[in-house]
Amino acid sequence: MTSTRREQTAALRADRSGSGPTVAERPPARFPGASAAFALFGEVLLIGVLVTLVSLPVVTLPAALxxxxxxLRRFVAAEASQVSAFWADVRRAALPGALVGLVATVLALVLLLDIDLARSGLLPGGAVIEVxxxxxxAAVSVVVLSAAGAWSPERGWRPALRAVPALVRADIAGAAYLVAAAGFVVVLAWMMPxxxxxxLGCAALAVVAVPTRRRRR
Structure with a gap:
């Protein structure tokens, strides 16, 4: 009797997590790993910690993302999502991704300097320059997030960056969501570092979720 109950409990857990056959006659979940909200929240926080650690040199942010x-894609798909796989991806993405991060950092600093000068009143047409x-x-944030989402060890960074314009054209609203995610990170860092x-964990989840959302036709 105890063995039967254990088997039933194990079957229910496998059903809820998506890692096993469903108990009831219904289609399998689209994202079985996301069915447990608390577990997903914990995984997002874990990835936030790991991304923060890897991106401390700043230029490694694209590789970390x-x-x-x-x-997170592996986790929501209920695939094997060991932390060791994260570190393996970091090793493969870090060196080429550092160049992407360097270019993005320089562009961001130049734009921030322009905004600061525009606000100081030293430049003619300051309001336009600030906008x-x-x-x-916003464009830099979309490129970094989209390229990070398109990167894979097989493709590398160049194809990922080349894919960004097509991704943005195909989903303008999605690009706006990514801008909002980047802004969310900045606001959080400003309020309490x-x-x-x-x-950062939420931004990574946004890149996973935005392309798969239901869209109006």
């Missing part, structure tokens, strides 16, 4: 995004600066920062950990 790429590895975190791939980890252009914010648009440029430790919250950037949760913000």
């Amino acid at each position: 790429a590895a975190g995004i791939r980890h 252009v600066g914010w648009i440029g920062l 430790p919250l950037v950990i949760a913000g």
Whole structure:
């Protein structure tokens, strides 16, 4: 009797997690790993911690995001999502991704300097320059997040970056969501720096979730 109950409990757990056959006659979940909200929340926080650690040199942020995004994709699909796979992705993405991170960092600093100068009143047409600066920062954030989401060890960074314009054209609203995710990270870091950990995890989850959302036709 005890053995039967244990088997039933194990079957229910496998059903809920998506790792095994369903108990009831119904289609399998689209994202079985996301069925347990608390577990997903914990995984997002874990990825936030790992991405923060890897991106401490700043230029490694794209590689950290790429590895975190791939980890969360595996998790929500109820595939093997060991932390060791995250570190393996970091090793493969880090060196080429550092160049992407360096270019993105330089562009962001230049745009921030332009915004600061525009606000100081030293430049003619400061209001226009400030708007252009914010648009440029939004574009940099979309490129970094989209490229990180498109990266894979097989493709590398060049194809991932080349895919960004097509991804944006195919889903303008999705690009706006990514800008909002990047803005969310900045606001959290401004309010309380430790919250950037949760913000980076949420940004990685946004890259996973945005392309798969239901869209109006």
